[in-house]
Amino acid sequence: MEIFGIIILGVLALIFTFFKTKWVNSQPAGEGKMTEIAKHIADGALSFLKAEYKALSIFVIVIAVLLSFLAEEENSHWLIGVAFVVGACFSALAGFLGMKIATKSNVRTTQAARTSLSKALDVSFTGGMVMGINVVAIGILGLSVLFLLFSNIHTVLGIEPWRVKKVLEVMIGFSLGAESLALFARVGGGIYTKAADVGADLVGKVEAGIPEDDPRNPAVIADNVGDNVGDVAGMGADLFGSYVSTILATMVLGLTVAPMTKDVSGTNPAILLPLFLAAAGLVFSIIASFFVKVGEKGSPQVALNVGNFGAVILTAIASYFIIDFMFDKHININGLSVGSVNIFYSVIIGLLVGTLISLVIEYYTGKDRGPVTMIARQSMTGAATNIIAGLSVGMFSTAIPVVILSLGIIFAFEMAGLYGVAIAASGMMATTGIQLAIDAFGPIADNAGGIAEMAALPKEVREKTDVLDSVGNTTAAIGKGFAIASAALTSLAMFSAYMETSGLQVIDIANAKVLAGLLIGGMTPFLFSGFAIQAVGQSANAMVEEVRRQFREIKGIMEGKAEADYEKCITISTRAALRHMILPGAIALTFPLIVGFTLGKMALGGFLAGVLVSGVMMAFFQSNAGGAWDNAKKMFETGVDINGKKYFKGSDPHKAAVVGDTVGDPFKDTSGPSLNILIKLVSIVAMVIASLLSVS
Numbered sequence: 001m002e003i004f005g006i007i008i009l010g011v012l013a014l015i016f017t018f019f020k021t022k023w024v025n026s027q028p029a030g031e032g033k034m035t036e037i038a039k040h041i042a043d044g045a046l047s048f049l050k051a052e053y054k055a056l057s058i059f060v061i062v063i064a065v066l067l068s069f070l071a072e073e074e075n076s077h078w079l080i081g082v083a084f085v086v087g088a089c090f091s092a093l094a095g096f097l098g099m100k101i102a103t104k105s106n107v108r109t110t111q112a113a114r115t116s117l118s119k120a121l122d123v124s125f126t127g128g129m130v131m132g133i134n135v136v137a138i139g140i141l142g143l144s145v146l147f148l149l150f151s152n153i154h155t156v157l158g159i160e161p162w163r164v165k166k167v168l169e170v171m172i173g174f175s176l177g178a179e180s181l182a183l184f185a186r187v188g189g190g191i192y193t194k195a196a197d198v199g200a201d202l203v204g205k206v207e208a209g210i211p212e213d214d215p216r217n218p219a220v221i222a223d224n225v226g227d228n229v230g231d232v233a234g235m236g237a238d239l240f241g242s243y244v245s246t247i248l249a250t251m252v253l254g255l256t257v258a259p260m261t262k263d264v265s266g267t268n269p270a271i272l273l274p275l276f277l278a279a280a281g282l283v284f285s286i287i288a289s290f291f292v293k294v295g296e297k298g299s300p301q302v303a304l305n306v307g308n309f310g311a312v313i314l315t316a317i318a319s320y321f322i323i324d325f326m327f328d329k330h331i332n333i334n335g336l337s338v339g340s341v342n343i344f345y346s347v348i349i350g351l352l353v354g355t356l357i358s359l360v361i362e363y364y365t366g367k368d369r370g371p372v373t374m375i376a377r378q379s380m381t382g383a384a385t386n387i388i389a390g391l392s393v394g395m396f397s398t399a400i401p402v403v404i405l406s407l408g409i410i411f412a413f414e415m416a417g418l419y420g421v422a423i424a425a426s427g428m429m430a431t432t433g434i435q436l437a438i439d440a441f442g443p444i445a446d447n448a449g450g451i452a453e454m455a456a457l458p459k460e461v462r463e464k465t466d467v468l469d470s471v472g473n474t475t476a477a478i479g480k481g482f483a484i485a486s487a488a489l490t491s492l493a494m495f496s497a498y499m500e501t502s503g504l505q506v507i508d509i510a511n512a513k514v515l516a517g518l519l520i521g522g523m524t525p526f527l528f529s530g531f532a533i534q535a536v537g538q539s540a541n542a543m544v545e546e547v548r549r550q551f552r553e554i555k556g557i558m559e560g561k562a563e564a565d566y567e568k569c570i571t572i573s574t575r576a577a578l579r580h581m582i583l584p585g586a587i588a589l590t591f592p593l594i595v596g597f598t599l600g601k602m603a604l605g606g607f608l609a610g611v612l613v614s615g616v617m618m619a620f621f622q623s624n625a626g627g628a629w630d631n632a633k634k635m636f637e638t639g640v641d642i643n644g645k646k647y648f649k650g651s652d653p654h655k656a657a658v659v660g661d662t663v664g665d666p667f668k669d670t671s672g673p674s675l676n677i678l679i680k681l682v683s684i685v686a687m688v689i690a691s692l693l694s695v696s
Contacts, residue, residue, distance in 0.1 A: 003272070006144045006279050013137035013282055017130045024104055024126055030111040033455040037221070038107035041447065044225035044570045045099050048577070049233060052188055053092055055578055056181060060088045063180070067173060067688070077166070079153070080173035080688075083146060087177025087244070090142045091237045095185055098131035098236035098440060099228050106224075106447035113448065113464040114457065120464055121294050121303065124444040125437065129289050132437035135236055136282050139243045144275060146171055147251075164271060168252050169501070169687075175245045176684045182234075182241035183588055183677045187532055188581035189234030190670030192573045193226025194536045197669075198662045199543025199569070205658050208551060208558070209650060213453035216557055218550045218564035219543055222573045224450045229577075230669055231443040231476065238677055239436050242486055243278075245680050246429045249493040250274040250422035252500065252687075257333050257419055269326040270419065274426040276322050277315075277347065281430030284314035288434050300471045304438050308358075311431040312351050319347045319427065333417045346412045346420035350427030350489065353408035354482055357401045361481035364397040365627035366474045367634055371396070375632035376640045376657060380647075383659035386632070390660050394625025394667075398617050401481065405488055405616070418496040425489035428482075439479030442472025470634050477627030480673050484619045487676035491612050494683035498608065502690035507605040517595050517603035521610020521682075525618045528587050528678055529671040535580030536666035542572050588678050592685040601693035604686050611682050619675035626668020633657040 029035055068081030105127025112119040150167040200219035204210050213220055250273070257270035288311035294303040327340035364371050371393045378389035412424040445468035452462045499507075508514055546569055556562035596604040636654040639646040647653045 003144055003148050003275070006140060006275055007148070009279050009282065010137045010141035010144065013133050013286065016286060017133050017137070020126055020130050021101060021104075024101065024108060024123065024130065027108040027123055028111050029107045030455075034107055034110060034451055034457075037451050037454050038103070040221050040566060041106065041224045041228065042103035044221060045103055045228040045233070047570075048192060048225065048229050048574050049096060049099060051574060051578060052185065056088075056092075056184055059184075060085060060177065060181070070692070077170050079150070080170045083171055083173030084177035086142060086146065087174035088181040089177075090138050091178040091181040091185070091240050094135045094138050094240040095233035095237040097134045099233040101127050101130045102228050102232040102440065102444050102447070105444045107451055109444055109448035109468075110451045110455070110457070110461065110465065113452065113461045117296055117300070117464045117467060118294050120445075120448070120468060121292070121300050124448065124468060125289075125292050125304070125441045127444050128437040128440035129434075131232065131236055131440045132433045132435070133282070133286060135240045135436055136243065136278070136285070136433040139240055139247070140275070140278055140282065142174060143171070143244055143247055146174055164268065165255055168248070168255070168271075171248060172684060172687055175241070175248045176688060178244050179241040179677055179681045179684055180585075180589065182237040183674065183681055184581050184585045185237040186234040186674045186677055187584050187670065188577040189226070189230030190532065190666070190674060191535045191539055191580050192577035193223070193230035194665045194670050195539030195543050195576050196222035196226045196569060196573045197665050198536065198540035199547055201658055201662050202540075203544055203547040203551070206655050211453060211649070213450035215454040216560060216564060218547050218566060219569045220450065220454065221566040222543075222569040224447050225570060226573065227443040227446050232440055235436070235439060235479070235673070238673065239432055239483060241677060242483060242490060242680065243429055243432050245494065245684065246425045246486060246490040247274040247278055249490055249497050250419075250426045252497040253419045253422045253493060256417070256500065257331060270331070273323070273326060273343070273423070276326070277319060277426050277430045280318045280322060281311070281315045282433055284311045284318065285431055285433030285437070287311075287314065289437065300468055301474065304441075304471070304475060307434055308431070308438060309355070311434045312355060315427075315430050316348055316351050319430075320344050323347070333419055338416055342415040342420065343423055346415045346423040347427035349408050349412045349415070350424030351430075353404055353424065353489070354428040354485055356404050357481055357485045358478045360400045360404070361397070361478050361624060361627075362474060364393060364624050365477035365631060367470050367631040372628050372631045372635065375628055375660065376635045376653075377642050379632070379653040379656040379660070380642045383656040386629075386656045386660035387663055390625050390629045390632070390664060393628045394621045397624035397628075398620040401485065401620055402616070405485060409489070409492065418493070421489065422493035422496070425486060425493050428486050428489060435479060435482055438475045442469070442476040445469045445472045466637060470631070473627065473630050473634060477623065477668070480623040480627070480668065481620065483673065484616065484623065484676045487619075487680055488612065488616045491679045491683050494680060494687065495605070495608050495612065498683060498686045498690060499605065501687050502601045502693065504602060504605060507602055507609070509606070511602060513599045513603040514606035517599055517606030518610040520591070520595060521607035521612075522614040524587065524591055524611050524682075525615040525675055525678060528584050529618060529622065529675065531580075531584050531587070532671035532674060533666045535576065536670050539573065539576035539580065542576065543569060546572055584674065588681045589685060592682045593689065596686065596689055596693050601690060604693065608683055608686055612679050615675045615679040619672055622667035622672030622675070626664035626672060629657075629660045629664030630668065633661040
């Protein structure tokens, strides 16, 4: 009956977010120009999501019907299509709720910044917290309710009771639906926001020499809308998919652990453990959120770190007692007897891997850190040297995280086999609630600064929002690194679950078909990234031409006597995102099918390995390079010392840094973060079709 406790906890967490939302809505939203701009942003974001979800609803229905039609009774059931629809709808809901609270929090953060930095952090972080807890609560509820329903399906449909293995195989549809919608949301939102951002920067800041978020820039509203549909709604759907996929993959691998005498709800505790860890992480994310406080002269980054590390430490302590309660002293994994304490060690390994990778990424992308300072100083000789420096930083930044990941995998495997690796991933994802809260606070602060600029508020207001925005750039880079690391461990767990589902014991790399699959898999993230980046480039080109046209044809726009046509730029971004998100999504869904049905299940295993290795490298490289370029540009706001002279915004080195930032924009906000969904989604598709494939 403990599963009911998890369901109740999920409901209580949603009630918590309801009251936090009421608190945000009760904060003053300013007046006049501020509320007008905020309404433009909210309306634009809602309009895009409606158009995107309307287009995706057709895709969801078609795939659900196909899944139900292809399901084999002995291996699956037509209800896998229902699970797919539920997963897609829950993923869409997670993104929508995040976007909704973000568009309420942004203007209220601006108003709070007129009072104090502490108040501005309270509002922006609370907005992010609502999103983070909603994502986790919806994920726990979806998985728990479906597991309970499918485990007792015989009482509803009058059929033979399902084995747990069949329950989990049908639930894979839930994960597939969540990840599929997340991919389209992430790619579509990324194209939208970066088309507007690049267009606004290149024409506004570089050509016209006007400040960022200047109301005279026609693309400025689309840029702020993009922060919500890409960095909030897209990220919400992304982390929702990662969260449920990690838990479900670990539950599948729990089948390899022999049943314990400490029975939990009549089900092997190894299967239910990831749900219990997720529940603990949810509770401690909420508790740790109250640790995030900052004085007027304090550091928001330190305050956020206190909350993050607080959640990690509390979850680590609680996991020991959860595992001790659920398991005997010794357990049997694939015929080997190991101490149950080894499972606890696997959780700690996962938490440590996530924390260490976050610290490394903060070093490579943090403002005023060595790598970012080097990029800023390289701007002295132009955009080309700035770009070269950023590329090198991005490449260097893959080394240490990959070593940490590799050691984590080895140690977790030594502790409890592949189940240990999956549990490490579950441990890392346990604190998703506060991790996502910290991530979502960034675009809220960014929007707050944009509103302050467009509403012509006093300089000290923008200074406070800039402090939060700068921290947000770093937390966003850390959040993306966390998502990539968790995706890597999750994908490895899913790879193992695929082998378990397909009945493969080994994958022979000397087999020509396997080698071909490996190479095709290694190529796939490059092809995927190419289409995503090309989409941003083409869309940004259209945006640049439109902004130039308005500057040229709308008389008085530069003098502030005429208003820019914001709607035209919003329309360009919307149409571009909806048109260009299809091809990258199709690659993720069709390539596993093509490889599997033409080369066989062993070759598909090689394909999954290729996607995993290549995708993780590309994701770290692109996300970190983009984050470093962004903060190198931000350094010019306070001045960069180059050869004994300080350079500020508007200087030639600053303009070079802006160009570098525009190159990094699609890296860090479109293709880079989308890759972590790609490497998971191909594994889920492989698990769904495994029983239909030939062995060769």
